[in-house]
Amino acid sequence: MPRILILLLAFLMLASPARADDISVAGRSVVRVVVVVFNEDGEVANFGHGSGFAVAPNRIVTNAHVVAPAQGGSAAIGVVPSEGAKAQGARVIATDPARDLALLEVEEGGFTAIPLYVGPLDDGAPIAALGYPGNVDLATARSAEDYIQPLPPTRSVGIFSNLRPINGITTLLHTANIARGHSGGPLLDQCGRVLGVNTLITRNQDGDAPFAFAVANRELTVFLRQARQPFQMIGSECVSMSDRLRQDQDQAAADERVRNAAAAAAAAKARDGRERDLARIQESREFRLAGAILAFALALVAAGGGGILYVKDRHRPAMILGGGGGALLLIAIALFLSRPSYADAAAAEPAPGEPAPAAPARFVGRNVCRLVPERSRVTVSTANEVPFDWAQNGCVNRRTQYAQNGETWTRTLVPDGEQAVAVLEFRPATGQYVVTRYLLDARAMSRVRALRRDVDVKACTGDVEARTILADQQREIAAILPRLPNERLVYACENWSEAANPR
Numbered sequence: 001m002p003r004i005l006i007l008l009l010a011f012l013m014l015a016s017p018a019r020a021d022d023i024s025v026a027g028r029s030v031v032r033v034v035v036v037v038f039n040e041d042g043e044v045a046n047f048g049h050g051s052g053f054a055v056a057p058n059r060i061v062t063n064a065h066v067v068a069p070a071q072g073g074s075a076a077i078g079v080v081p082s083e084g085a086k087a088q089g090a091r092v093i094a095t096d097p098a099r100d101l102a103l104l105e106v107e108e109g110g111f112t113a114i115p116l117y118v119g120p121l122d123d124g125a126p127i128a129a130l131g132y133p134g135n136v137d138l139a140t141a142r143s144a145e146d147y148i149q150p151l152p153p154t155r156s157v158g159i160f161s162n163l164r165p166i167n168g169i170t171t172l173l174h175t176a177n178i179a180r181g182h183s184g185g186p187l188l189d190q191c192g193r194v195l196g197v198n199t200l201i202t203r204n205q206d207g208d209a210p211f212a213f214a215v216a217n218r219e220l221t222v223f224l225r226q227a228r229q230p231f232q233m234i235g236s237e238c239v240s241m242s243d244r245l246r247q248d249q250d251q252a253a254a255d256e257r258v259r260n261a262a263a264a265a266a267a268a269k270a271r272d273g274r275e276r277d278l279a280r281i282q283e284s285r286e287f288r289l290a291g292a293i294l295a296f297a298l299a300l301v302a303a304g305g306g307g308i309l310y311v312k313d314r315h316r317p318a319m320i321l322g323g324g325g326g327a328l329l330l331i332a333i334a335l336f337l338s339r340p341s342y343a344d345a346a347a348a349e350p351a352p353g354e355p356a357p358a359a360p361a362r363f364v365g366r367n368v369c370r371l372v373p374e375r376s377r378v379t380v381s382t383a384n385e386v387p388f389d390w391a392q393n394g395c396v397n398r399r400t401q402y403a404q405n406g407e408t409w410t411r412t413l414v415p416d417g418e419q420a421v422a423v424l425e426f427r428p429a430t431g432q433y434v435v436t437r438y439l440l441d442a443r444a445m446s447r448v449r450a451l452r453r454d455v456d457v458k459a460c461t462g463d464v465e466a467r468t469i470l471a472d473q474q475r476e477i478a479a480i481l482p483r484l485p486n487e488r489l490v491y492a493c494e495n496w497s498e499a500a501n502p503r
Contacts, residue, residue, distance in 0.1 A: 022192030022379055022486055023128050023155060025439040028419065029054040029114045030153040032080040032132045033062045033104070033184060034087070035070050051131035051153065051185030052079065053194065055116075055224065055231045058109030062184030063199050064095045064102045071095075079106050080148050084442045087148045094227035099169055099215055100199050101223045102184075112419065114186060115380055116217050117193035119235040121172075125160045129176035129198055129212070131185025153185065160195070163216065170216040172196045178212045187214040191238040191379045192486075196220065236378045241484045244377040248490070251375060285339045292335035299328035361428070362495055363390050369433045369491035379487045380439070388433060388493055390426065394467060395460035402426065403457075403471035412474045414452040419445050421481060431493040439486045451477050 030053045037046035050066030060079055070077050070092065080087045094103040130153040158175030165171070172187060178198050187196045196214030224231050239247075302325030310318035369386040376383075387397070394402040394409045402409035407429055413422045419442065425434040440448065457470040 022190065023130070023188060024152075024441075025379075025486055026053075026114050026186065026188055026192035026194075027130050027153050027155070028082050028441065029112045030082055030130045030185060031060055031111070032148075032151075032153075033060070033066055033090075034078040034080060034148060035067055036076045036078070037069050038074045038076075040074075049132065049134070049137075049181060050183040051181065051198075052104065053130075053184075053186045054111035054113050055103075055229060056109075056113050057111050058106050059093075059229055060090065060104040060106060060111070061197060061220070061224075062102050062104060063197065064097050064100045065199075066184045067092050067095070067102050067104070077104065078148065079104065081111070081150050082152050083150050086150075094223070094229070096223045096226070098167070099219045099223055101197065101215060101220065103224070103227050103229060113232060114188075114192070114194050115232040115234045116221065117189055117191075117195055117235070117238075118217055118221070118233045119237065121160055121189075121195060123160065123162050126157065126190055127160050127174050127176055127195060128155055128157045128188045128190070129174075129178050129182060129185060129214075130155055130188065131178065131182035131198060133179035134181035135179050137181065158212075161211070164213065166213065170218055171199070171213040172216050174212055174214065176212060177210070189238050190240070191377075193234055193238070193379065194220075232380075232382065234378055234380075236373055236376075236383075239377055241377055241486070241488065244375075244488060245484075248375050248488075281340045288335045288339045292332040295328045295332035295335060299325045299332060301325075302328060361392055363428055363431050363493060364392055365389065366496035367431070367493040368496060369493040372490045372492050375490040377488045381435075381437070381487060381489060383489070386433065386491055388426070388491075390428065391460070392428075393460070393462055396424075396426070399459060401457050401460045401467065401470065403467050403474055405471060410471075410474060412452075412477050414445075414448050414477070416449075421445075421448055421477070423478070423481075423485075426493075431495075433491040433493050435487075435489040435491070436485045437487040437489075438481050440482075444480075447480055448477055451480070 030051060032049055033052045034049045035047070046069055048066070048069060050062055052060040052062035052066075055061050067077060069075060077090045077092070078087045079090045088106045088108050090104040090106045092102055093105045095101070132151075133154055136154055156177040158177070161173040161175065163170055164173045172195060174187065176187070178185075178201055182198050183200075185198050186194045187198055189195055194217065196216045197220060198212060198214045200213050202211045202213075221231070221233070302321045306318045306321035306325060308318075309315075309321060367388040367390060369388045371378075371383040371385075373383070389397045391398075394404060396402055396411070400411055402411045402424070407427060409426045409428070411424045413424065415422075419440055421438045421440060423436040423438075425436070426432070451473070455470065455473050457466050461467065
């Protein structure tokens with residue numbers, strides 16, 4: 001029995017979703033920067049390393065002092081990724097000694113860029129430093145080859161103290177433990193976004209607590225612009241996914257209460273209107289019935305008078321009274337038959353249990369979707385407007401088929417060139433478009449791609465059975481994703497015609 005339990009536990013561990021915390025995700029874009037200097041005989045004369053991180057698929061930021069030994073001599077620079085691929089050669093394309101920054105171009109690329117956070121940073125905010133400290137290497141490396149083997153970077157955490165200028169350069173003073181080898185690595189917020197570039201530490205003398213300095217993003221962005229290197233900036237606050245989901249649930253509940261209150265108010269207004277209609281109908285019925293009785297009575301009087309005159313041989317007046325009596329009788333009949341019916345008021349109110357009429361398909365066709373920042377968590381994406389062409393059979397942008405799940409239509413995308421899984425959701429009833437992104441490691445991506453290969457529906461289809469199979473296959477992929485995603489973008493969509501012609 002114990003053996004069975006052990007095997008079961010091992011199976012559950014293998015089948016459990018991968019962890020996708022933001023610092024680990026950023027760590028996949030952190031590299032070891034190795035510099036090898038050769039003497040005149042081609043032998044290794046000097047060897048050193050630092051850290052760096054990707055700002056583009058083939059561009060790495062590090063400290064200028066890390067690659068300084070390679071300047072002006074016979075040297076080679078290598079970039080070692082954190083996982084998967086082999087080391088790549090690199091060359092320096094820009095340096096700024098004053099800011100202690102350098103930009104490298106790698107031969108093959110393929111790295112995922114880390115966005116830079118350019119919003120306000122509060123004193124005491126939690127931070128994390130990633131890199132490859134030399135003291136860890138000395139403790140674990142057994143040969144020179146260990147320095148060029150892909151390994152995840154070391155993480156240390158602390159708090160941001162405040163801004164400190166050093167020789168006119170703005171730096172971030174913080175308490176995360178860094179050592180030689182961390183130079184050039186990123187200082188991150190809790191959402192895995194770059195705050196600065198770790199560059200130096202204070203001396204620890206007589207038991208003094210060590211502090212570290214990172215070149216601030218305001219300096220890094222100036223350097224990258226001078227180097228004409230595009231980069232991604234994010235200014236939204238860092239909110240945990242659990243907090244954002246809870247806030248979103250609270251907001252959704254509040255919106256539901258508002259909708260219910262509006263529906264109740266509309267129902268009360270409809271009831272009041274129906275009661276007024278009933279009162280008006282009742283009054284009209286009584287008025288017309290009274291008119292019909294009066295006309296009928298006058299018709300009887302006219303007929304009786306006409307009969308008397310006819311008996312007295314006064315034929316002409318008798319005919320006039322008889323004709324008038326006939327006309328009054330017709331008026332009485334018309335008034336009686338034209339009374340409004342109570343059914344006219346009942347028709348305005350749906351019968352109990354009858355579903356409300358379906359809302360018009362206002363989002364069919366071209367839409368423009370705009371990010372709702374207060375309901376989103378942005379860590380790596382740009383918050384641009386999204387064009388969204390919707391068809392009622394779940395065809396999006398005339399090429400991608402979504403599967404229906406209740407009132408929500410979904411599609412899970414597993415791109416080949418990214419270590420990310422995106423779950424796209426659209427709710428036609430409200431026009432809400434949600435992009436949930438999971439940033440996974442190479443092993444987890446392999447598992448997801450194995451399931452993705454079984455998905456047959458690639459393009460739009462009118463086959464209901466094929467869409468049902470697609471929904472089942474997407475649920476299989478969702479079952480192995482982490483409990484919480486890394487990013488959630490909530491968009492509010494507006495039909496193109498309404499957006500172009502606002503009321």
